[in-house]
Amino acid sequence: MTYRAPVKQIRFILDHVVPFAEVAATDRFAEASPDMVEAILTEAGRMSSEVLAPLNRAGDEHPARLENGVVRSSPGFDRGFQAIAEGGWIGLSADPEHGGAGLPQALNMAVGEMMAGACLALQLNPLLTQGQIEALEHHASDEMKAQYLPKLIGGAWNGTMNLTEPGAGSDVGALKTRAEPNGDGSFSITGQKIFITWGDSDVTENTCHAVLARLPDGVQGTKGISLFMVPKYLPDADGNPTEPNGVKVVSLEHKLGIHGSPTCVMAYENAKGWLIGNENGGMAAMFTMMNNARLAVGVQGVGVGEAALQQAAAYAAEREQFGPIIRHADVRRMLATSRAEIFAARAICLSCATALDMARATGDRDWAARAALLTPIAKAYGTDVGCRVADTAVQVHGGMGYIEETGIAQYLRDVRITPIYEGTNGIQAMDLVGRKMMDGGTAAQALLDEIMDDARAHSQMDGTRVEAVWKAAQTLSEATNRLVERGMNDRNAGAVPYLSAFARVLGAYHHLRAAAAGNEDDKRLAWIYVDRVLPRYRAELIEVEAGFDDLQAISDSALGLA
Template identity: 45%
Template sequence: MQVYEAPIRDMRFVLDELWVDDGFGNLPALEQFDSDLTNAILEEAARFSREVLLPLNQPGDLEGCHLENGVVRTPKGFKEAYKAFTESGWSSLAASPEWGGQGLPERVNKLVEEMTCSTNLSFGLYPGLTHGGALALEAHGTDELKQLYLPKMTSGEWSGTMCLTEAHCGTDLGMLRTKAEPQGDGSYKISGAKIFISAGDHDLTENIIHLVLARLPDAPAGTKGISMFLVPKFLPKEDGTPGQSNGVLCTALEHKMGLKASATCQMQFDGSTGWLVGEPNKGMAAMFTMMNAERLSVGIQGLGIGEAAYQSAAWYAKDRLQGRALSGAKYPEKAADPIIVHPDVRRMLMTMRANNEGCRALGAWVARALDAERLSEEPEVRQRAEDFVALMTPIVKALFTDLGHENANLAVQVYGGHGYIWDSGVEQYARDARIAMIYEGTNGIQALDLVGRKLGANTGRLLRSFFHPVSAFIEANKGDGPMKPMIDGLEKAFGALQLSTATIAQRGLADPEEAGAAATEYLRLFGLVAMGYCFARSAQIAGLRLAFGSEEKDFYKAKITTATFFFERLLPQVSALFLSIKAGKKSMMALAEDAF
């Protein structure tokens, strides 16, 4: 059974308590968003997600999208839900007020995104991609393009996509063949085919704005010859309303493992009119404005699915009667005990809970840096925030989606045979979560980005944005108090991260394959240490609240218990990851290709 209540108390904890002294606060531009306002927003988002989006999740998965006469039809109820979504202002929540947006801080917006992803990830992709496209257009488009398209994309009247992948090239975009022919009036004719285009066509909005990567006639080879173009499905008329068709056609829908209510399209551009966004042959830089925003949002997708899976599993574990507790019957008046009494079920539930709380805490820290990067009046703070976001983006994307998928599979395991059946609802989480580890750059690519680009950037400056606060926290809290086990555990894990970083840097200089062989383990190790830092801070705050007589004893005690579980049962994985990294590439690369 798919059950969900937004974890608002934990959201308020990471928003109002955990990171107040992280150096990314005190932003005058956000002063109007006080706790009362943000709490009201979270409460209303929780209601909308629970009452409008969640009831459509399973039916939408069963029905899927349909291609009829060249137009994609979304499942029953999606059009009405999207209309309610936009009319309630959710599509414009984090957009710039210049284009009609509400300018909500990312630290709040990411929590709202989590709720949407928990209750209906397929639905969430439609407005999510539009938001990313608007960011790219705002950063790189001409004033004329921004004035025409951004207000409609902000309101949700028009939606957006990004069109990168072609049948012969995915990650290696330097091989793309879509062409852009200049027309002499500032426009271009775009011709080519794209695949795997999320929300490429649908019936939710009156126009769809595609950001398309293509090549100019004189473009150099490889990624240095890629430009980005804005290509609407319908050409706007002089009054700004959609006009004639622009030769943009969905030729097929992909038949997918999950996310069946999200239209994943094969798209054909047949001499479609487009306009350059950004500089010629600089399309990759423009597209990465959208890609980086989407990678952080995809991480939140993993967290959202992970939270929904946990809540459904916890509900079932308390409801399902099976066997007796190993220590003796806990509910002798019943035919059997609920399975939550069994240690292995507790192991799974606690793992899921810890994954979610750790990711939410880390995601909130990165979201605060996003706000500071954009709005801080202090250049040093903006630079540190930019460094931190750049460093953590591949970690958030890969770690959160890995753990979200692990949570979904654990939920199936908690349900047992019933979890494998569609009716239970949890097998949908396992299917929906799987793509998040692949799109917007596979998690292996995220790991390569981390070790290949981020570690050595600016002589290690990006690393300092994380290493310095963690080191300072450990030094400030050493001692024999109640935090000692956690601080000792964090110090040991942080030491393994430092040694792993040095090992990869040293070996990678001599042999890039050594860095590549260690990349995935290194990203997971880094992510676990980051979560450990978040849990140590959380436990410290919870301990202080309890010491000062907080009335929310149950919440803070649970926070400490979850942190303790993480340090005792999950953080020790760091030791094994460190040994794998030290082992190097030899056994990985030794087998001859013909032997596979």
């Protein structure tokens, strides 16, 4: 079936569920009027449905390939990327000074979801470029901004993120790539990087690599790492690409999914690069890029889950087994709970985006803390839901789901990377219970108080169900108080179930707001979530309380190590 961009659902969440109206009321984002929002979502939805979605299958069946040192993209990806670039979608939230539209991240994430649902492998290209744009806006010199940002925003060049090495994955501080000063303000970069998304491309004229490397006097660990801009082709004074740099693609990874997205092993051999930000300040600059990408990856999970669910529902309506299987109780359960979780995950991601927008527009520390708290939840829950829904969509198809010709398995293969890259979901959870709880849980408690207040305000809708949401927030609040008193091993042992429980409570909160503002279908979907999905938080919080001791006590041999 053909993917249909969920414009109506996204607009409903922006209008009634998350505080986007507050974003549009700020001076910074005053242009985000209702008419502007409608026009952006409608046009992005049209492009995603009509231009990008038809490329998805071709990307899976005809992967990107390496020929004579150049990556050749999947059939039609050049046309798809051209539509993205010419539509101005790459620079939707970028600074207008360098050609961006300066619109809210909430709109950018909404557009990103639709593009990811249509063709995840291609959407990864602008996603990484957008992250690099944000890093340059915050950390680069004015000269570097003027040289690179217009090209990246306009889509003439694409950007990448180079962190991972064969021996340095999550332990970024163990990297071995080195940078030697050339004496003219540039540096010679030498080393190897792996898992580089869209590390080379024939859909743009230049690829710009943001590379983490260590200067000769850089201390060991993350405090001695710097970030460098290393383009594939060296630009001249006018910004035009000229001679090749010392950068090459060694190979492309053979992956479970996203076959149309070239995942490169990159080699740097005395490649010329320029410092982004301060010496030994590479992690701060890279985290700017990664935080943008983490929310965007959560949105990817929602987008692919949406696409898989659309196909599963259409198949269930057509497939006859004692009547259309969409009438069968278990199939209906799978579709309804999947739809409820997609709504919750989408709302959490857009809530995070609006918090980022409010922090940027107002400078308010509370909004910044809210955005920081929601980022790991949005990334982890959005991608977990994407995987669950895609897996369920295969199940709805029955035996045909296991047959590649139906196309449904591609969604499961594609989305499976999202809980892994840009920081695994386990790392997101540890970030939530660690760095994001360094305030003693203040930001978390403020959000939970808001949920309880909102539940009280809607108690007239359905007393029992609204009470369940209030009770869940109260129970999570108490669990949070206990969590912040525990050591980090105990916190980390329960980090994943804690994040999941928090996400379920947030999902119920957003469903409650939708039930209050929407029609009877919105209310019924909310009660599906409250009755069938929310209660799982109780088991998750029990696991949080279990701590680390039992995990430490079990022997390695009991875990299967000979």
